[in-house]
Structure formats: structure tokens, C-alpha cells
Amino acid sequence: METLILSCVIVDDEPMALNLVESYVNKTPFLNLIKKCSSAIEAMEYLQNETVDLLFLDIQMPDLTGLEFSKMIPKQTRIIFTTAFDQYALEGFKVEALDYLLKPFDYAEFLTAANKARTWFNLLKGSSQDQVKKASTDKKEFLFVKSEYKQLRIKLADVQYFEGLKDYIKIWLKDNSKPILTLMSLKSLEEELPKDDFMRVHRSFIVSLKNIEVVERSQIIINKQRITVSEQYKPKFLEFINQNSLSN
Incomplete structure (x- = not known):
């Protein structure tokens, strides 16, 4: 059975609490820590460009509280x-938190909460199988993107990869030496693309899985362009490689 790995971020303004939760995450096989943040503002900036499954979120923090950020x-x-304050429990469940850990908590309590998250995501994955099958027969074949005051129709089959550049995206197409430039975030684009055809492999790159020519160590080669697979996205990419490799 396929093992579900949850990407997670820890947010806490207390260094000792941050390090403790990090140690708990690192000893939990189905959790993958991708970021530690010492404030909700730092986490908010990070999540503008990255997709995360699970947040371990402190509540009482300066400038922006965990409850405010959760919304x-x-x-x-x-x-x-x-959190160290049990009076926030009701508010925590109002924002549909999966669980509520009262400091100081030990690893057993942490693991119970983490297992709740794993169960929730497994149920979500199971319930979405029929939707995935339907989507495969009703897949997007093109997108309209705005470029130079025009709406251009882009065939997804012609896309080699998307390259993020701050608030812009470069769309690299087959047989085009120059990319199409459009004002859009890579995160917004990712949500619109067919999941079985495109994969984010780096903070700045989404690649067409069908157009990968070579995988060399931690790099993908598409039309002579080398694209590094970053550590955050490596588990999912390796899963794709393993699923599509001939067994020895």
C-alpha cells in the first residue's frame, strides 16, 4: 500500500517549542518538515508560494495570532x-482544526494528533478516487493566458515547462525559442493544471511529465534545459519515477 507523506510547517515564536516540535516531526515517518517559522507573518509569506498539507501552529504570537492566521x-x-492556553480550544475547533495540543505535550500526544491528520488525508484521498477518474476523461487540453494585452490560447500538450519569475510566469513551448510571459503566480497556475500531466519540482518550476527526456541525479532535462528537483518536491517526483520505471 502506498505510504502517504504529509508536508508540514511549524509556526511558533518560542525557539524551544519550535525545536521540540521539529524533533517530534523528524521521528515521525509520515511527516516531512519543509519549513520552520518564528512568526505567523513569516509563515503567511511562505504559503503564498508553497503548498503545505499540515501546519503545527502556535496561537499566542505577536503581531498576528495563530487564530487570526488560521482564517x-x-x-x-x-x-x-x-498552545499553552487551554481557553483557546473552542476557538481552535471553530476554525476546523484537526487537533489541539496543550503545552507541554509529549511525543505520544503529538503522535496521536499527527495520526488524526494522516487519517483525515487518507480518507480525503480515498473519497477523491472517483473524481480523479472522471477528471482523466474530462481533462483540460488548453488554457487562455493574458500576454501583451491579448488572450493567448495555449495547448497544454505543447508546454515543456513553466518557470516562475516573481509575479510573472514564463511558458516554454515546443518549437518556440522564446517563452510566453504572463502575469500570474506559479501557485495559482498549479491549481489549474492536470495533476497527472504536470508536476511542481521546484519553487520556480512546473514541468510537463510527458516531455521529460532525461532524469540525471536530481536534475530533469527537457530540451537541453536542466531543472533541479528541490528537496521539498523530491519524494513526490521519485514516486512518479518509480511508478513509471521497469522493474529489474
């Missing part, structure tokens, strides 16, 4: 609150 995160990111 701003994407719906696909779930929360486990960590």
Missing part, C-alpha cells in the same frame, strides 16, 4: 494548534 490559509492546508 487566511488555503483550505487544503489543515491545522494542529499548539
Whole structure:
């Protein structure tokens, strides 16, 4: 059975608490820590460009509290609150937190909460199988993108890869020596692309899986362009490679 790995971010303004939760995450096989943040503002900036499954989120922090921040995160990111103040429990469940850990908590309590998250995501994955099958027969074949005051029709089959550049995206197409430039975030684009045809492999790159020519160590080669697969996206990419490799 395929092992589900959850990407997670820890947010806490206390260094000792941050390090403790990090140690718990690192000893939990189905959790993959991709970022530690010492404030909700830092986490908010990070999540503008990255997709995360799970947040371990402190509540009482300066400038922006965990409860305030929880109302701003994407719906696909779930929360486990960590706090020293039990009066926030009701508010935590009002924002649909998966669990609520009261400091100081030990690894057994942490693991119970983490397992709740794993169960939730496994159920979500199972319930979406029929939707995935339907999507495969009703897949997007093109997108309209705005470039130079025009709406251009882009055939997804012609896309080799997308390259993020701050607020812009370069769209590299087959048989085109110059990219199409459009004002858009890579995260917004990622949500619109067919998941079985395109994969984000780096903070700045989404590649067409069908147009990968060579995989060499941690790099993908498409039309002589080398694209590094970053550590955050490597597990998912390696899973794709393994699923499509001939067994020895």
C-alpha cells in the first residue's frame, strides 16, 4: 500500500517549542518538515508560494495570532494548534482544526494528533478516487493566458515547462525559442493544471511529465534545459519515477 507523506510547517515564536516540535516531526515517518517559522507573518509569506498539507501552529504570537492566521490559509492546508492556553480550544475547533495540543505535550500526544491528520488525508484521498477518474476523461487540453494585452490560447500538450519569475510566469513551448510571459503566480497556475500531466519540482518550476527526456541525479532535462528537483518536491517526483520505471 502506498505510504502517504504529509508536508508540514511549524509556526511558533518560542525557539524551544519550535525545536521540540521539529524533533517530534523528524521521528515521525509520515511527516516531512519543509519549513520552520518564528512568526505567523513569516509563515503567511511562505504559503503564498508553497503548498503545505499540515501546519503545527502556535496561537499566542505577536503581531498576528495563530487564530487570526488560521482564517487566511488555503483550505487544503489543515491545522494542529499548539498552545499553552487551554481557553483557546473552542476557538481552535471553530476554525476546523484537526487537533489541539496543550503545552507541554509529549511525543505520544503529538503522535496521536499527527495520526488524526494522516487519517483525515487518507480518507480525503480515498473519497477523491472517483473524481480523479472522471477528471482523466474530462481533462483540460488548453488554457487562455493574458500576454501583451491579448488572450493567448495555449495547448497544454505543447508546454515543456513553466518557470516562475516573481509575479510573472514564463511558458516554454515546443518549437518556440522564446517563452510566453504572463502575469500570474506559479501557485495559482498549479491549481489549474492536470495533476497527472504536470508536476511542481521546484519553487520556480512546473514541468510537463510527458516531455521529460532525461532524469540525471536530481536534475530533469527537457530540451537541453536542466531543472533541479528541490528537496521539498523530491519524494513526490521519485514516486512518479518509480511508478513509471521497469522493474529489474
